[in-house]
Amino acid sequence: MPATASSPVATAAEAPRRTVHVDVAGRPYDIHIGPGLLQEAGARIAALRPGARVAIVTDANVAAVHLAAVEASLAATGIEHVAVVVEPGEKTKGYKGLEQVVEALIGARIERRDLVLALGGGVVGDLTGFAAAVLRRGVDVVQAPTTLLSQVDSSVGGKTGINSPQGKNLVGAFHQPVLVLADTAALDTLPVREVKAGYAEVVKYGLLGDAAFFDTLEKDWRGVIEGGPERIFAVAKSCEAKAAIVARDEKETGDRALLNLGHTFGHALEAGAGFSDRLLHGEAVAIGMALAFAFSRRLGLCPGQDVTRVERHLQAVGLPTRIADVPGDLPDTDGLMRLIAQDKKVSRGALTFILVSGIGEAFVAKDVDGAEVRAFLDEVR
Numbered sequence: 196m197p198a199t200a201s202s203p204v205a206t207a208a209e210a211p212r213r214t215v216h217v218d219v220a221g222r223p224y225d226i227h228i229g230p231g232l233l234q235e236a237g238a239r240i241a242a243l244r245p246g247a248r249v250a251i252v253t254d255a256n257v258a259a260v261h262l263a264a265v266e267a268s269l270a271a272t273g274i275e276h277v278a279v280v281v282e283p284g285e286k287t288k289g290y291k292g293l294e295q296v297v298e299a300l301i302g303a304r305i306e307r308r309d310l311v312l313a314l315g316g317g318v319v320g321d322l323t324g325f326a327a328a329v330l331r332r333g334v335d336v337v338q339a340p341t342t343l344l345s346q347v348d349s350s351v352g353g354k355t356g357i358n359s360p361q362g363k364n365l366v367g368a369f370h371q372p373v374l375v376l377a378d379t380a381a382l383d384t385l386p387v388r389e390v391k392a393g394y395a396e397v398v399k400y401g402l403l404g405d406a407a408f409f410d411t412l413e414k415d416w417r418g419v420i421e422g423g424p425e426r427i428f429a430v431a432k433s434c435e436a437k438a439a440i441v442a443r444d445e446k447e448t449g450d451r452a453l454l455n456l457g458h459t460f461g462h463a464l465e466a467g468a469g470f471s472d473r474l475l476h477g478e479a480v481a482i483g484m485a486l487a488f489a490f491s492r493r494l495g496l497c498p499g500q501d502v503t504r505v506e507r508h509l510q511a512v513g514l515p516t517r518i519a520d521v522p523g524d525l526p527d528t529d530g531l532m533r534l535i536a537q538d539k540k541v542s543r544g545a546l547t548f549i550l551v552s553g554i555g556e557a558f559v560a561k562d563v564d565g566a567e568v569r570a571f572l573d574e575v576r
């Protein structure tokens with residue numbers, strides 16, 4: 196097993212293995228990043244929790260390409276394991292998917308000191324994390340993210356949950372993982388549309404608080420999409436940014452909400468599209484970030500040149516930036532406003548948005564006037 200160093204990432208040319216420490220109060224853990232980590236799952240889990248049984252939860256697409264390696268790794272270290280395979284796609288992150296996973300874990304007699312291993316993208320990670328949080332009132336989870344999005348975002352920070360027909364992630368729990376294994380070689384089998392969707396959450400870290408990272412991405416984005424050292428650098432840099440925010444505000448009472456840049460609009464669009472593959476989460480975030488910049492400009496908060504620069508970059512990568520880019524029907528402005536009203540940042544009925552005063556300068560805006568949002572949506576549709 197390689198040694199783990201926790202120094203900050205500076206350039207893409209650094210070693211292919213990185214470790215980022217998440218110093219969340221009372222439950223610190225490591226994110227290991229680099230190629231070949233799925234093959235090391237058994238050794239790392241045996242070292243972390245000797246004698247534990249492991250329930251792997253994955254989806255059918257991931258099972259086809261990566262489950263065998265994980266099972267072989269667990270078997271090689273003598274870890275008893277079972278696998279639960281769910282249907283791929285956002286619709287699985289709902290009540291039925293939760294019932295399937297929880298019942299399978301109970302059926303497999305997974306005990307409190309055993310481990311649940313989420314092997315897959317954000318859908319598997321969020322669903323499995325939530326199932327583990329409620330199983331026997333709490334079983335520990337290891338996240339093994341296999342999409343770019345899940346490696347840079349969803350496997351880190353402990354937000355778990357499922358969607359309600361009334362909105363995104365409305366049922367869930369904070370349940371930090373005990374270990375994250377981000378095997379960057381697993382991304383080699385990921386369809387390019389999914390890589391690009393994950394890239395939206397990478398750009399988010401630049402836009403919300405790190406203008407220099409955004410500059411780097413403007414130059415190096417092809418390497419992140421195609422694979423190579425730029426990709427590992429981007430995963431590590433993103434995990435560092437998220438780890439720092441989560442460590443100071445685990446339960447989103449303050450500036451963790453910055454990680455929601457683009458999500459108030461984005462989540463409403465995802466729900467409006469019926470959580471279907473018409474609009475992936477990362478694509479919704481790309482549109483949402485472009486809208487957050489344009490809305491900030493409308494309010495006189497952000498220079499127009501920054502709005503244009505963000506839109507151009509997302510479009511160059513091949514991400515959508517406008518509501519009209521979503522294929523098929525969406526709710527009208529009233530319908531979108533009803534979905535926005537279910538956002539978890541709403542407080543005493545008042546809307547909260549993450550707005551920007553420029554690239555790398557996001558802030559939490561409370562009491563945003565709903566009439567302004569409605570007028571903006573009417574204008575941009």
Ligand SMILES: NC(=O)c1ccc[n+]([C@@H]2O[C@H](COP(=O)([O-])OP(=O)(O)OC[C@H]3O[C@@H](n4cnc5c(N)ncnc54)[C@H](O)[C@@H]3O)[C@@H](O)[C@H]2O)c1
Nearest residue numbers: 256283316317318319341342344348349354381384385476
């Ligand atoms: N908890 C958080 O902090 C957080 C953060 C961001 C997003 N999310 C959630 O994450 C979800 C989106 O996650 P996602 O974009 O990873 O989507 P996903 O989990 O649906 O995975 C995307 C697709 O890729 C397939 N796949 C996954 N890994 C693969 C691989 N290595 N090779 C081939 N195919 C593979 C999956 O089967 C699926 O079809 C959303 O529900 C979103 O709300 C949560």
Ligand SMILES: O=C(O)C(=O)C[C@@H](O)[C@H](O)[C@H](O)COP(=O)(O)O
Nearest residue numbers: 348352354363364451454455458539
């Ligand atoms: O970790 C966070 O905090 C985030 O907001 C990350 C987001 O990218 C992610 O999509 C998250 O699930 C959204 O959280 P929600 O609380 O708005 O459901």
Ligand SMILES: [Zn+2]
Nearest residue numbers: 396458476480
């Ligand atoms: Zn997100």
